[in-house]
Amino acid sequence: MDAKPEMSAALRIRKESHLDLVLAGAGIVPATRNGFDAFCFEHCALPELDLADIDLSTEWLGKPLSVPLLISSMTGGALRAERINHHLAEAAEALRIPFGVGSQRVSLEGESDSGLTHRLRDLMPSVPLLSNIGAAQLIDAKGIDVARRAVETIRADALIVHLNPLQEALQPEGDTNWRGILPAIEQLVLALGAPVVVKEVGAGLSPSVARRLADAGVAAVDVAGSGGTSWAAIEAARGATERQRAIAQPFADWGLPTPQAIASVRAALPNIFVIGSGGIRNGVDAAKAIRLGADLVGQAAGILGPALDSTEAVIEAYGVTIEQLRISCFCAGAGDLQALRQVPLLPANGVFAS
Amino acid sequence: MDAKPEMSAALRIRKESHLDLVLAGAGIVPATRNGFDAFCFEHCALPELDLADIDLSTEWLGKPLSVPLLISSMTGGALRAERINHHLAEAAEALRIPFGVGSQRVSLEGESDSGLTHRLRDLMPSVPLLSNIGAAQLIDAKGIDVARRAVETIRADALIVHLNPLQEALQPEGDTNWRGILPAIEQLVLALGAPVVVKEVGAGLSPSVARRLADAGVAAVDVAGSGGTSWAAIEAARGATERQRAIAQPFADWGLPTPQAIASVRAALPNIFVIGSGGIRNGVDAAKAIRLGADLVGQAAGILGPALDSTEAVIEAYGVTIEQLRISCFCAGAGDLQALRQVPLLPANGVFAS
Amino acid sequence: MDAKPEMSAALRIRKESHLDLVLAGAGIVPATRNGFDAFCFEHCALPELDLADIDLSTEWLGKPLSVPLLISSMTGGALRAERINHHLAEAAEALRIPFGVGSQRVSLEGESDSGLTHRLRDLMPSVPLLSNIGAAQLIDAKGIDVARRAVETIRADALIVHLNPLQEALQPEGDTNWRGILPAIEQLVLALGAPVVVKEVGAGLSPSVARRLADAGVAAVDVAGSGGTSWAAIEAARGATERQRAIAQPFADWGLPTPQAIASVRAALPNIFVIGSGGIRNGVDAAKAIRLGADLVGQAAGILGPALDSTEAVIEAYGVTIEQLRISCFCAGAGDLQALRQVPLLPANGVFAS
Amino acid sequence: MDAKPEMSAALRIRKESHLDLVLAGAGIVPATRNGFDAFCFEHCALPELDLADIDLSTEWLGKPLSVPLLISSMTGGALRAERINHHLAEAAEALRIPFGVGSQRVSLEGESDSGLTHRLRDLMPSVPLLSNIGAAQLIDAKGIDVARRAVETIRADALIVHLNPLQEALQPEGDTNWRGILPAIEQLVLALGAPVVVKEVGAGLSPSVARRLADAGVAAVDVAGSGGTSWAAIEAARGATERQRAIAQPFADWGLPTPQAIASVRAALPNIFVIGSGGIRNGVDAAKAIRLGADLVGQAAGILGPALDSTEAVIEAYGVTIEQLRISCFCAGAGDLQALRQVPLLPANGVFAS
Numbered sequence A, B, C, D: 001m002d003a004k005p006e007m008s009a010a011l012r013i014r015k016e017s018h019l020d021l022v023l024a025g026a027g028i029v030p031a032t033r034n035g036f037d038a039f040c041f042e043h044c045a046l047p048e049l050d051l052a053d054i055d056l057s058t059e060w061l062g063k064p065l066s067v068p069l070l071i072s073s074m075t076g077g078a079l080r081a082e083r084i085n086h087h088l089a090e091a092a093e094a095l096r097i098p099f100g101v102g103s104q105r106v107s108l109e110g111e112s113d114s115g116l117t118h119r120l121r122d123l124m125p126s127v128p129l130l131s132n133i134g135a136a137q138l139i140d141a142k143g144i145d146v147a148r149r150a151v152e153t154i155r156a157d158a159l160i161v162h163l164n165p166l167q168e169a170l171q172p173e174g175d176t177n178w179r180g181i182l183p184a185i186e187q188l189v190l191a192l193g194a195p196v197v198v199k200e201v202g203a204g205l206s207p208s209v210a211r212r213l214a215d216a217g218v219a220a221v222d223v224a225g226s227g228g229t230s231w232a233a234i235e236a237a238r239g240a241t242e243r244q245r246a247i248a249q250p251f252a253d254w255g256l257p258t259p260q261a262i263a264s265v266r267a268a269l270p271n272i273f274v275i276g277s278g279g280i281r282n283g284v285d286a287a288k289a290i291r292l293g294a295d296l297v298g299q300a301a302g303i304l305g306p307a308l309d310s311t312e313a314v315i316e317a318y319g320v321t322i323e324q325l326r327i328s329c330f331c332a333g334a335g336d337l338q339a340l341r342q343v344p345l346l347p348a349n350g351v352f353a354s
């Protein structure tokens, strides 16, 4: 997700155009691919609940959350990043949900801070704030040092390390040497002094990768599966060269669909903290993600528009999602998240058996 | 399905516009979702029957019916409700089928009687007439009293209580405290002195809900499943605010498809009286509903147009449905409803196995 | 398929318009429904055959046939029937395939002979000619007499009795008393002195109906399944009244798909002579029908256009079909019909199992 | 794939138009049929590999190859064939991949050499060059002689014999006597003194055909399955006569889909050298073909455009494919071809099982 220092001017411009593409929906492959439509809840016509009493509260990193939602990491061009981060931090505090900033590489390299400073934390004193660096940075000699600075600069509660091999492979100057990343994560866990979370960026974590990460001691994994933002689709639409676009095109639908990733990671690792993200469109999808095993549910592309706009717009967008999640619980007959994880799921358009 | 008293003027106007939306088909999600198309009858080229002798007669609530069909409950704006109810009652008598009126809440609160008076019964002396209230009204202190008045006002044979948690949750001032509804239904069954029927309004009754209702002593359940009118789709098209529309949108396909609901409720409760409704488009669908386990088959949206028009239009519409049901029996080789329940069903576009 | 005598003028006009609708394709529901596309042959890249030597010959009713094809029964309006029958008879002789005439009811009642006279036989001395009456005519007091005259009038090799309960039920003055038809067929078999074949007209014979017919002694069955001409689709497009059209509409896809009908009848009755028809579009479909168990394969709607045109047009159309059938055998590695019945079938778009 | 000598002028013109049709995409049936979309790799977010170190090298016919790709055999009209062959040979050398020339029949018959001479080998000294003749030529008295000359003329490393019964059957003057072809191949293997490879041309080799070929001693098979170029589709679009077009049309989707052909041939014959071709669109498809069991992956239609253009265009096109193949390995966590054959495959849009 990062620019090499020497390229940063050009790449910063490219990142601006990436934001525009994401906003225009270019990163999303057709909606029919979204795996969340393949199954549904069994409607409960007799909830025996008061909608107003449904308890969505949870906690993470020792802090209480009002709902099991998360603002997923997004870097942006420097021009807009500061505004976006400001709005998202204020909204996170108001909503009482965690906020993960985008990659801090550029800002740590001193080019532009994008608002990723001590002041960000002042906007959100009571909810988890998460740092973000790319896995490829870790294998640098100064990897742990960078990670520590990422956390300290914004006084974060934890550090997110993103795994994005496909994205790096499709980018002209991507970091494509991934040898030693797992040991580096192991080292980081021991050395950092703050919890480490590992995520993908839209191609999904498989159960076997999740298991290796759990064995390395990470505190949580975010599956960040396919079905939402596809960096390959974005590269295919607007790579720097014809050749780059051609290379990216058949990877537009590469990846583990989010529902499958959540369910299979949960099945493999019953006790790990799982964040479900990638293609979450609304609170019904969020409810399904939780039902399949997610502890928190993240969204990135879907809130970029509101984030550019204002703090209130982000709060309003999450307000809709929260209400949908609450109604999903109500109509599935689940009074809290624990109950939601037990309700029946049915195949959509399920083959009828007489 | 009801307006809070203090809101009734505004809501009455909204109900008028709901009727217009239903008439325009806005409540129906695309036809491909209709679960009835997933299976078909095995054609019988040698029926050994006289089409004229096919016996569709049945009985309900102690009264003989000519065919196993039901006019499902519909409230309308006060402006048109009286006309609709008049036409439907006359047609029910002529056709010898039961008629369930729409929610009586507004009329019981004295705002406008919508034709829901003693005179309605005079139009249909020999067939079952069913009252209608919402489940949320029951948990009011005066719940049983309201239920009793609903039955008495129109001299009904039975009372229908509708369960509509999703609809209430999506409406701005919906009744969303559903605690105590099951005990209230149990009380009602004991106290009312008339049979109690419980239905959904388009999201379906699951087998577990149906079992709880059966244990509470209800005389019949109407699954009112998904595949036909979707109140969420209507709210998504025309909620009062942008926010309401956004919240409703992902619920447009929420619910148990009618065929699945009928079959699974029947499997769970072999002896309960089951009404199959939700998305019935014609007499072939009706035949399939009966084959899957329905005792009666109801239609709402499909007859709203004729109901607004005239008594004759309703009779004509049902005439077509009845002829289709009769021909379905003939070509399935079934001489009566009992036989229809035994004929083979096949998957449509069934995977071919050589 | 027949007109009541007193209605014959009006109905003859209607039959003319039916021909026009069939020619315009109105009787065919969308091609995706055709069950023949669901499976395919395993290609044999090493046939070890000479295409020129592939032996498609067979025999029926004691007469040798060059290919296992049949011209299926079609009535037409009197205006064009004579021409059609003349062309088809000449083509049958030239092609050395059997020809089944359309219903002889109108011509036997003396209204118009449609070319269904002794002279027809003169055009096709060496191949089977089949008479045709409707099953409903058989239960008339004079049923067997009519059947006998149908055979004698054209000096037929056998009599086809068509079962068309759906078609009769959808027609305004259809024969809808089907009691006693099976015993009447049993009687006919004993009394007629010529083989009796029983067919549907596009809704399919199920295995249980086929078994009853076999027990009654019929010489062959023609499944005439769904996927091709649908009389309900024609009625829905152009019934006499709005009401008739509305009634017919949901029956447009009623029926047993031809491939399923052939395979299940063959499985139930390994030794009966089976004709596969209904929706055969070309020689690849014909090869599939034979592979599934058909002894002969019939086409109706697909040759109506050529039949109206000329004898040569019919020969040309069959020439294409025969060549396709021959190439199908070649590329399936089958040197004759016996071998074709043994080759592997695969699901089309078969789910890939790694 | 060949012209009878006496027809060669007319047929050469037809071949020119075939090239134009292939270039215009007329040979490809809609993309949805491509079986490669039905399954996908499990994404590996932690490859523990350096993209730069991924080893795609392999060897064939005793020569090292940089990647497991092959330029598949294509004849062209004489006007353009020489240019095409020149470009492809130069590109093969530069890319270090094998190149199979199109059918040598016309050139061996002395009409026009199409650049298929000793000089071709000079352009590609270090990589395998493959001759090409049709199986039907082998059963000629001079069959083995022709085969020997085909190899010698271009100093090939091996001879490809193509099996194309469907194509021959659909062509006006096709060779349709396929008796004795298998024994002729057996003879050829013994007599030729160079390895013999057998391929289809877009309809696929089944496991049973592959087994017969293996028993006959062939060195490798190329499944050349359906999903890419369809000669029937081309004939249907532009056969010489209306009749030819009509005959060809239902064969447009005839054949074994390439992924199925590869997987089933590999399962049947664990040790044979398998080339996977037919509908390969990019390096992700190529990776899937290898995963299913292919040793090399071939493309024809997809490189015709670049081949007409220039050597550089062919190199550029393969460069994209190779990069995609490399990234597929990287993101599947496979460091070489051996590892790629072990990674998990998942159904695309896999039914979700909760």
Ligand SMILES: Cc1cc2nc3c(=O)[nH]c(=O)nc-3n(C[C@H](O)[C@H](O)[C@H](O)COP(=O)(O)O)c2cc1C
Residues within 6 Å of the ligand: A001, A018, A019, A022, A072, A073, A074, A075, A076, A101, A102, A103, A132, A160, A161, A162, A199, A200, A201, A202, A224, A225, A227, A228, A229, A277, A278, A279, A280, A298, A299, A300, A301, A302, A304
């Ligand atoms: C504009 C944009 C920028 C992103 N930048 C980062 C990043 O810097 N670090 C990171 O871990 N993920 C990044 N992501 C990935 C998201 O966190 C998320 O995993 C992915 O987009 C899938 O979620 P979605 O479908 O809701 O967008 C970014 C996503 C977007 C849309």
Ligand SMILES: Cc1cc2nc3c(=O)[nH]c(=O)nc-3n(C[C@H](O)[C@H](O)[C@H](O)COP(=O)(O)O)c2cc1C
Residues within 6 Å of the ligand: B001, B018, B019, B022, B072, B073, B074, B075, B076, B101, B102, B103, B132, B160, B161, B162, B199, B200, B201, B202, B224, B225, B227, B228, B229, B277, B278, B279, B280, B298, B299, B300, B301, B302, B304
């Ligand atoms: C305009 C309209 C008003 C309705 N009002 C009521 C009502 O007051 N009470 C009730 O129990 N159901 C009501 N329903 C729900 C129907 O009775 C029925 O359960 C549902 O619409 C599914 O049937 P359908 O798909 O045939 O419309 C209403 C439906 C419509 C279309």
Ligand SMILES: Cc1cc2nc3c(=O)[nH]c(=O)nc-3n(C[C@H](O)[C@H](O)[C@H](O)COP(=O)(O)O)c2cc1C
Residues within 6 Å of the ligand: C001, C018, C019, C022, C072, C073, C074, C075, C076, C101, C102, C103, C132, C160, C161, C162, C199, C200, C201, C202, C224, C225, C227, C228, C229, C277, C278, C279, C280, C298, C299, C300, C301, C302, C304
């Ligand atoms: C115009 C037309 C008239 C027909 N008339 C008769 C008839 O008189 N008797 C009969 O047994 N079948 C009749 N059929 C039915 C056909 O014989 C055949 O069973 C049916 O059309 C299915 O074949 P197809 O899909 O190839 O048309 C007729 C079909 C057509 C299209």
Ligand SMILES: Cc1cc2nc3c(=O)[nH]c(=O)nc-3n(C[C@H](O)[C@H](O)[C@H](O)COP(=O)(O)O)c2cc1C
Residues within 6 Å of the ligand: D001, D018, D019, D022, D072, D073, D074, D075, D076, D101, D102, D103, D132, D160, D161, D162, D199, D200, D201, D202, D224, D225, D227, D228, D229, D277, D278, D279, D280, D298, D299, D300, D301, D302, D304
């Ligand atoms: C223009 C063209 C000419 C071809 N000529 C030959 C040929 O002469 N010999 C042969 O074995 N295959 C020939 N083929 C078949 C290809 O080698 C290949 O098996 C087939 O096209 C499937 O691959 P594709 O889908 O990548 O095109 C030809 C294909 C094309 C497109």
